[in-house]
Amino acid sequence: MRPLLFSRLVSVLLVTVVLTGCAAGLPGGKWEIEPEVQLLFESGTVLPDHTYYYLGSISAPSSIIAISNQFSLRTRVWAQVDLTGEMLNGWLQWYRTEHYPPGCEYQGGVILTPDGRQAGLWYSQNIVNIIRMPEPGVLEVYQPRSIAGGTCGQENDDGLFGVRF
Numbered sequence: 001m002r003p004l005l006f007s008r009l010v011s012v013l014l015v016t017v018v019l020t021g022c023a024a025g026l027p028g029g030k031w032e033i034e035p036e037v038q039l040l041f042e043s044g045t046v047l048p049d050h051t052y053y054y055l056g057s058i059s060a061p062s063s064i065i066a067i068s069n070q071f072s073l074r075t076r077v078w079a080q081v082d083l084t085g086e087m088l089n090g091w092l093q094w095y096r097t098e099h100y101p102p103g104c105e106y107q108g109g110v111i112l113t114p115d116g117r118q119a120g121l122w123y124s125q126n127i128v129n130i131i132r133m134p135e136p137g138v139l140e141v142y143q144p145r146s147i148a149g150g151t152c153g154q155e156n157d158d159g160l161f162g163v164r165f
Contacts, residue, residue, distance in 0.1 A: 029131030038108030104152035125152035
């Protein structure tokens, strides 16, 4: 009886793997580190042909993205902001005064569409993300994560900032 149960279990698992592997997903873009983008953000530059969004507090967001006006963002997590140079410099001042653990420094990069076009820029402590394009011209940018899978810059239960899982 056990060999029969085992063979049925293996058959079900194989069918599941085959069906899951054949499911079509949304076309994926990329969230890549680009040091020049970090310098652009840290210079306080606000691009006129981009719409800005943030995660976290409006007074000190944990992540910022700038999406080219050639695209629209479909989101449940990012808040749109009419970013000014003064506001960006205020955020940067806050970032500079906070001390984060190693691996949680702010970095910048590009947001690329599935076909490799630049759709936007990002600035965050969290350097891993999923970018989807469910339809032409529409982006979905998920909440970024640290390499370890948590989120940098969030206050832990002990009142210290670090990586939260």
